[in-house]
Structure formats: structure tokens, C-alpha cells
Amino acid sequence: MTDAQTRPPPEHAIAAWGVRKTFGTTVAADSVDLAVPRGALFGLVGPNGAGKTTFLRAATGLLRPDSGQVFVEGVEVWEDPVAARSIVGVLPEDPRLFDRLSGMQLLTYTGQLFGLTRESARARATELLNVLELSPDAGTLVVDYSQGMRKKIGLAAAMIHGPRVLFLDEPFESVDPVSARTIRGLLQQHVDNGGTIVLSSHVMELVERLCDHLGVIHQGRVVAQGPTEEVRGGRRLDEVFADLVDAEQGEIGLSWL
Numbered sequence: 001m002t003d004a005q006t007r008p009p010p011e012h013a014i015a016a017w018g019v020r021k022t023f024g025t026t027v028a029a030d031s032v033d034l035a036v037p038r039g040a041l042f043g044l045v046g047p048n049g050a051g052k053t054t055f056l057r058a059a060t061g062l063l064r065p066d067s068g069q070v071f072v073e074g075v076e077v078w079e080d081p082v083a084a085r086s087i088v089g090v091l092p093e094d095p096r097l098f099d100r101l102s103g104m105q106l107l108t109y110t111g112q113l114f115g116l117t118r119e120s121a122r123a124r125a126t127e128l129l130n131v132l133e134l135s136p137d138a139g140t141l142v143v144d145y146s147q148g149m150r151k152k153i154g155l156a157a158a159m160i161h162g163p164r165v166l167f168l169d170e171p172f173e174s175v176d177p178v179s180a181r182t183i184r185g186l187l188q189q190h191v192d193n194g195g196t197i198v199l200s201s202h203v204m205e206l207v208e209r210l211c212d213h214l215g216v217i218h219q220g221r222v223v224a225q226g227p228t229e230e231v232r233g234g235r236r237l238d239e240v241f242a243d244l245v246d247a248e249q250g251e252i253g254l255s256w257l
């Protein structure tokens with residue numbers, strides 16, 4: 001339950017506090033607190049197993065947290081999941097797509113699920129396929145798409161209803177450099193038009209260049225967050241990251257190699 005006192009200020013497009021999720025004895029998210037300003041392109045970084053995907057799933061209605069709250073544009077995701085769904089577009093880490101449909105069918109169907117008319121869904125699908133250079137494969141079954149193509153069609157499906165907030169889990173993974181540039185352009189356009197994006201990535205250079213805000217998650221907690229320049233403090237992000245997650249820089253190797 002929430003009350004007026006726990007609601008985030010309106011300048012926060014996303015606000016999470018105390019998000020906790022355990023799997024048996026594994027604490028995947030310990031207590032995640034995050035504030036994402038409206039219009040931010042927010043990068044979420046952290047080592048393998050830090051809890052990024054768990055948090056993103058909890059924040060998007062895909063995985064119910066044990067405790068904590070997530071507000072998206074003032075709507076508590078688990079209190080009002082229907083309202084949250086129309087505000088949010090989600091690219092999960094491993095999107096479960098209806099892969100017996102063609103790319104065009106998948107997008108049209110997804111658009112209609114979100115209340116678009118068939119004509120409008122088809123028009124948007126055509127545009128998205130075109131921008132993401134998937135038009136030649138519009139009629140190909142998604143099951144026959146490459147990994148990178150699946151990422152791109154997943155992104156298109158996340159965007160088709162024009163959500164104000166996008167949550168993207170590793171949107172650049174498996175994507176070729178030209179498509180990555182196209183996606184960066186799309187994401188920039190989304191925030192320039194007043195939207196908000198949270199994306200996770202392991203590519204520090206990309207986060208550094210693309211994201212105006214970032215959060216570092218480690219062992220299920222956010223250990224640093226804020227404007228990218230502030231978090232970096234004049235250093236390279238990979239150095240700051242290594243310090244924050246106590247990465248060992250000592251001798252490593254395999255004795256038998």
C-alpha cells in the first residue's frame with residue numbers, strides 16, 4: 001500500500017525504493033533505491049549477477065518483488081499494473097516473442113494489444129521496420145531472425161504504442177555497429193521528445209557517451225547514481241566502476257595456460 005507521503009516528486013519519471021527480491025537463499029535485489037529524472041537517458045551498469053535484470057523485471061511488472069515500491073510517472077507498478085503498462089515499453093533481456101509470427105505480424109499484433117487500430121499499428125510497424133532496417137525481413141518468421149534482429153524487433157515491439165518510459169535490458173547486445181547507431185538515434189529522439197529511458201549495458205564507453213544519468217548497481221544495491229559527469233568525477237567510467245565494485249586488479253591467470 002502507498003500513501004501520499006511515499007509518492008515521489010513529479011520531476012522523477014521513475015522512483016524505486018527498497019526493491020528486494022530473493023530466489024531461495026540468493027538475494028538478487030537487496031534493497032534497490034533509484035530516482036530517474038523525467039527526460040533522462042539513464043544507464044544502469046553493474047557486474048554480472050549484480051541484480052540489474054531482476055530490478056528491471058520488478059520495475060516493469062514482469063517479476064513481483066518481495067518488498068519495495070516502483071513508481072513510473074507517479075503510478076505504482078504493482079498497485080496499478082494496467083495503467084503502468086500503457087506508460088511503459090519494455091525490452092526484456094531475452095524477449096519472449098511470438099516467434100511464429102513474421103516481424104510485421106508481431107508488431108501489428110503488439111500494437112493492437114495496446115489499443116491501436118489495425119491501420120495505425122501497421123503504419124507504425126512499417127515505420128519501425130524501416131528505421132531499424134528490418135523491412136527486407138518484414139515477412140520472415142521471427143523464429144528465423146538472428147540474435148541482433150530479435151533485439152531490434154523486440155525494441156520495435158517495446159516502442160510501438162508510443163510509451164513515455166522505456167526500460168531496455170541490454171538493447172545493444174548482438175547488434176551490429178550501424179544498427180547500434182540507428183538505435184542510439186532513436187533513443188535520443190525519444191528523450192528529446194520528453195520521454196525517459198532506463199537501459200542496462202556492460203559497454204562503459206557506450207553508457208558514458210549516450211547516457212546523461214547513470215546508476216551503478218552492486219550486490220543488489222545502488223552504490224552510485226546521478227548525472228553521468230557527477231558520478232564520473234572527471235575519471236573514466238570503467239575506472240570508477242572498478243572502484244565501486246571493488247574489482248581486484250591483481251595478478252590473474254590460469255596456471256595451466
Ligand SMILES: Nc1ncnc2c1ncn2[C@@H]1O[C@H](COP(=O)(O)OP(=O)(O)OP(=O)(O)O)[C@@H](O)[C@H]1O
Nearest residue numbers: 023026027028046047048049050051052053054055
Ligand atoms: N529466476 C531466478 N532464479 C534463481 N536465481 C536467479 C533468478 N534470476 C536471477 N537470479 C540470481 O539473482 C542474481 C542477480 O541476477 P540478475 O540477472 O538480476 O543480474 P544482472 O545484474 O542482470 O547480471 P548480468 O549482468 O550477468 O545479466 C544472480 O545471482 C542470479 O543468479
